[in-house]
Amino acid sequence: MDTQNAELNKTTETNPTWTGIPGATLRRERLTRRRFLEQIEGESSAAQIPLDKDELSLGRASEAHIRLTSKKASRLHAYFRSRGADYVMIDNDSHNGVLLNGIRVHSAVLRDGDVLHIADSVFVYRED
């Protein structure tokens, strides 16, 4: 198991003192879920971009974590941030904005299957 998979498979611990009932245990919820953007249109469509940090930037700037080359993209166009159990997209006051399922939004808690139009690219947000 590689490091990433080991991280994804971390679970809540079983209660070591509760052994009287065969098979009795606490739930084993994964503490980390895999989240990624699936690019379906644009410069590198079919790419899967893991959202594996607390904050990722997207834009044309060389320092952006997720780089776009389209002139329609602002330098730091948007951020993706972890917030509690959720992942949030925040438009960084970009010139052309971000469309969430066809509607321009300033920020949004993302849900599996959300479609994001950013500059010439289209991404689908996925979570396992």
Next chain:
Amino acid sequence: MPAFVNFWGTRGSIPTPASWTRVYGGNTPCVEIRFDEAVFICDAGSGIRELGKDLARRDPVPKTLHLLITHSHWDHIQGFPFFAPSYAKDTKIFIYGRKATEDTTFRVLSGQMSSQFFPVSFSELGASIVTDHLHNGCQEIEGVKVRSFEHNHPGGCLGFSFEKNGCKIVYSTDNELEIQSGDQFPDLENTGPLRNAPEPLLEIMKRADLLILDAQYDDKQYAQRQKWGHSSCFSATDLAIRAHAKNLALFHHDPESTDRAIDEIVEACRHRAARHGSPLKIFAAREGVELKF
């Protein structure tokens, strides 16, 4: 300065936490509307709890809040005892409802905090709470023109519009847009003409940047629930088209509506607007989404 609209609770009737409400959310009505430093909160449904937590994380933390209660039905007030800013001594909350002499907004808000219902009494809240109403249905609050208007809902209900610097946002939930003479209803094939809309509503909503409208049902559901005080999504769509609004947020989702059912409602309403040649943008209000105007 732009205006921001943040949806904290979009579900009607009762909180509906479920795997099938994960996208649009299960909290009852609460919408935050901000113009510069002025923070308006429409309704205190269960969504207001998360808003309270979020306000406390802001820099600076807003110390003056304007809470507008459309009516005192449970789903619009039940979150108030869990609204953290109401416990903060340095916060002032203006609560607007119906005129004090004829309504019970204050009494109901405090009543649901009597010991039979909640362990902390209203009088123990730390914030300075001022109950008020919009005088003659129109008042300027922190530079924002706020208007109230009557809805068609059992027991009565108010809608609110907010205007500043040419930006207009209207919050109008728990309103039954009556089927009017000449309307095709139900329009199950989505082929009928635009429905008629009351002139006073059209005037208030005219060219709004955003309409947040009651659209609890589709036509088939509405046919079974007339006089319950809620609207068909097609009636809401037609009102927004007639008002030449720019954006329509379908709101007060039925507790039985799954995320997929709401997606289908949005699709049907978009189809209807397109069929009538309207550029109206339609979406379903969704918890955790913030819009900027």
